[in-house]
Amino acid sequence: MSDVKLEDIVSLCKRRGFMYQGSEIYGGLAGTWDYGPLGVQLKRNIVDAWWKFFIESRDDVYGIDAAILMNQKVWQASGHVDGFNDPLVEDLKTKKRYRADNLLEDLGIEGVAAMSTTQMDQVIEEQGIKSPDGNQLSKIRQFNMMFKTNVGVTEDENSTSYLRPETAQGMFVNFKNVVDSFSPDMPFALAQVGKAFRNEISPRDFIFRVRELEQMEIELFIHPDNWKEEFEKWLQLQQDFYLSLGLPADKLHKIEVPAEDRAHYSKHSIDTEFDFTIGQKELGGCAYRTDHDLSSHANASGKNLKYIPKDGSEAFIPHVIEPTFGLDRLVLAVIDSSYSVDEQNGEQRIYLKLPEHLAPVRMAVSPLLKNKPELVEKAQEVFKAMKQKYGSVIWDDNGNIGKRYRRQDEIGTPKCVTIDFQTLEDNTVTIRDRDTTQQTRLSIDEL
Ligand code: ATP
DSSP: OOSOOHHHHHHHHHHTTSEEETTGGGTOOTTOEEEOHHHHHHHHHHHHHHHIIIIITOSSEEEOOOOSEEOHHHHHHHTHHHHOEEEEEEBTTTOOEEEHHHHHHHTTOTTGGGOOHHHHHHHHHHTTOOOTTSOOBOOOEEEEOOEEEEOSSOOSGGGEEEEOSOSHHHHHTTHHHHHHHHOOOSSEEEEEEEEEEOOOSSOBTTTTBOSEEEEEEEEEEEOGGGHHHHHHHHHHHHHHHHHHTTOOGGGEEEEEOOGGGSOTTOSEEEEEEEEETTEEEEEEEEEEEETHHHHHHHHHHOOOOOBOOTTSOOOBOOEEEEEEEEHHHHHHHHHHHHEEEEEETTEEEEEEOOOTTTOSOSEEEEESOTTOHHHHHHHHHHHHHHHHHHSOEEEOOSSOHHHHHHHHHHHTOSEEEEEOHHHHHHSEEEEEETTTOOEEEEEGGGO
């Protein structure tokens, strides 16, 4: 692991306009972060890459965009109302609340993932574990992480709804619609990108654990006989996608989730963990959800959610393989693994070694001097042409050229183009490479 700390990454993100604390001028709102101009572009580039990889380039995956607010019956049937809980303990003196499993893990206690709440209570009692402030802890109770709200003008139990805690259910409730509209062959998948909300007991580690998050999820509908091979295939696709974002293979780890720690719907789950600067932590997962979701919704709604095979064989409720991606965690992983430090002319240089297709700015164009109209005019010409060609190109005439390079390095701009006096003579420009800092001369036509 490098010497880079999370604070360094947070500081760069804030300084350069990737992310800001949510509601910052009012002291913030815990567990929320706002994406600034560069952060949103980076995030969008990741989404675009994902959409291309899993939807546009295939003919067996259908994209959808379901509403965040759903009928409360969805969450009753899915098991979230009863089971989407985290174990909560309270400091009996300060009343501060903690997620019990995280608290024990932070103390280096092993095997916490597989412990029941009773077992965790036992460990706390037997080992005399206190809160981080040194006070006695309460017994653990289950805390439901869904944000409850009311839809419409009356506030009664019929108007209760929830901000969705995962995007998946929007796909299960649209399964029949898509089958009716498109008659897809099995296996096929639905996919969507969108916000999800979890009232995390202790949001932390920047955008790693937040209360408002974004997920990119795929629900692959299969015949149950094929679950193992489909699981392996999609786990591999998930890995291939991570690699396509430039995440180093040696920082990605596949971890089988023990039965006790699996989500209530899952029969087999493999998480991919990533070596963040904050340690090896979950980036995404692949779960075999069986027919839990479609069967539960068929029972609760009274609708027939069976798939009728085109070969005339017996209709069945499809099983589901779900590769899921946490978008905020991917953004963090990409920044984290790109954050680089070297020395140039005795000075420390920070740069983001972002893959070109993810960089929020692909090229910066500058006149060598901003008070020379002939240079500015020529540079504007080049800027406009490049912008038309590459889209995310920016104009930068702030400060001297050295400062501009530093700034562009920090936001991960792969190429900086400078227009100087020689340009006016021979139509060549200087193009500087972010990673090597090497400058070469190139004719404008070759850019
Ligand atoms: P964790 O164990 O870290 O709480 P989880 O196993 O509950 O995560 P899933 O329900 O599998 O997570 O959600 C799918 C993905 O959504 C996760 O792999 C992660 O990338 C992302 N995710 C989940 N919770 C959060 C959160 N609070 N903040 C940011 N991303 C999250």
